[in-house]
Amino acid sequence: MPRLSGKVCLVTGAARGIGLAIARAFHAEGAVVILTDIDEDTLHAAAPGFEGRCVAHRLDVREEADWQRVIDGVLASHTRLDVLVNNAGITGFDPPSGPHDPEHASLDAWREVHRTNLDGVFLGCKHAIRAMRTNPGSDAGTGSIINISSRSGVVGIPRAAAYASSKAAVRHHTKSVALYCAEEGLQIRCNSIQPAAILTPMWDAMLGTGPDREQRLAEYARSAPLNRFGTPEEVASLAVHLASDDSAYTTGAEFNIDGGMLAGVANPPKPAE
Numbered sequence: 001m002p003r004l005s006g007k008v009c010l011v012t013g014a015a016r017g018i019g020l021a022i023a024r025a026f027h028a029e030g031a032v033v034i035l036t037d038i039d040e041d042t043l044h045a046a047a048p049g050f051e052g053r054c055v056a057h058r059l060d061v062r063e064e065a066d067w068q069r070v071i072d073g074v075l076a077s078h079t080r081l082d083v084l085v086n087n088a089g090i091t092g093f094d095p096p097s098g099p100h101d102p103e104h105a106s107l108d109a110w111r112e113v114h115r116t117n118l119d120g121v122f123l124g125c126k127h128a129i130r131a132m133r134t135n136p137g138s139d140a141g142t143g144s145i146i147n148i149s150s151r152s153g154v155v156g157i158p159r160a161a162a163y164a165s166s167k168a169a170v171r172h173h174t175k176s177v178a179l180y181c182a183e184e185g186l187q188i189r190c191n192s193i194q195p196a197a198i199l200t201p202m203w204d205a206m207l208g209t210g211p212d213r214e215q216r217l218a219e220y221a222r223s224a225p226l227n228r229f230g231t232p233e234e235v236a237s238l239a240v241h242l243a244s245d246d247s248a249y250t251t252g253a254e255f256n257i258d259g260g261m262l263a264g265v266a267n268p269p270k271p272a273e
């Protein structure tokens with residue numbers, strides 16, 4: 001049985017990477033999928049692969065007017081919104097915006113990362129709650145909001161300080177949203193996913209395109225106890241679970257998907273050989 005049959009699901013940053021994989025997995029599980037991204041060309045190139053039950057809209061997550069327009073359009077066309085995945089995010093490395101360490105980062109660069117990663121999630125949650133409150137078929141508003149945080153929201157990242165700060169705030173805001181919805185008597189759940197080392201175009205700025213790309217790739221892979229990068233499809237499987245009614249009793253929770261990175265330290269003590 002498809003697990004998301006009849007559900008209307010909106011994914012941000014869905015033109016590529018993890019967002020596109022989530023949109024594909026939702027579609028395969030029977031959902032109507034609203035693909036959104038700031039990069040319209042890549043988005044519209046991805047959309048035809050879905051064949052029905054799919055629409056694509058430009059949505060810049062930093063702009064409240066975009067949220068208003070797109071969510072109002074979803075309610076007008078589909079009468080409901082069941083799932084929102086706040087996936088769009090940037091590191092600040094592409095395009096480069098100068099250093100991102102706590103000593104040298106510019107205030108503009110710091111704010112730009114927070115605008116996308118944190119303000120975008122705040123706006124998404126705000127407008128999703130508004131829409132989900134009115135979902136037909138229940139007096140108590142229903143829905144699932146999934147925020148894509150990061151391993152970097154759990155531990156500090158010395159040269160990606162704004163990214164780490166914004167992703168930590170996303171974890172925290174997830175819990176405020178979950179508790180607020182529960183207090184309001186709404187059946188609207190909100191959970192976060194903390195991926196790490198998932199091979200997507202986001203990594204191009206860190207791996208480079210030079211001859212040492214493969215070596216860097218292997219080094220990063222070794223930082224995961226499972227000794228490999230994860231795939232966008234593996235994150236998408238978790239998102240399907242959180243979107244579906246299988247997780248109906250799960251809210252305000254955090255899910256690591258990191259090959260075991262956060263389970264321990266990188267170089268644990270062991271007996272001498």
Ligand SMILES: NC(=O)c1ccc[n+]([C@@H]2O[C@H](COP(=O)([O-])OP(=O)(O)OC[C@H]3O[C@@H](n4cnc5c(N)ncnc54)[C@H](O)[C@@H]3O)[C@@H](O)[C@H]2O)c1
Nearest residue numbers: 013015017018038060061087088089150195197198200202
């Ligand atoms: N790839 C990883 O290893 C990893 C690890 C931890 C967390 N994440 C998080 O997962 C999410 C997806 O990452 P990814 O690796 O697929 O990245 P990606 O760079 O491949 O894709 C991100 C997408 O977001 C879109 N986007 C950027 N700014 C936007 C805006 N203002 N409005 C709307 N869309 C915008 C981009 O156009 C792009 O299509 C991000 O939030 C990222 O921080 C990724």
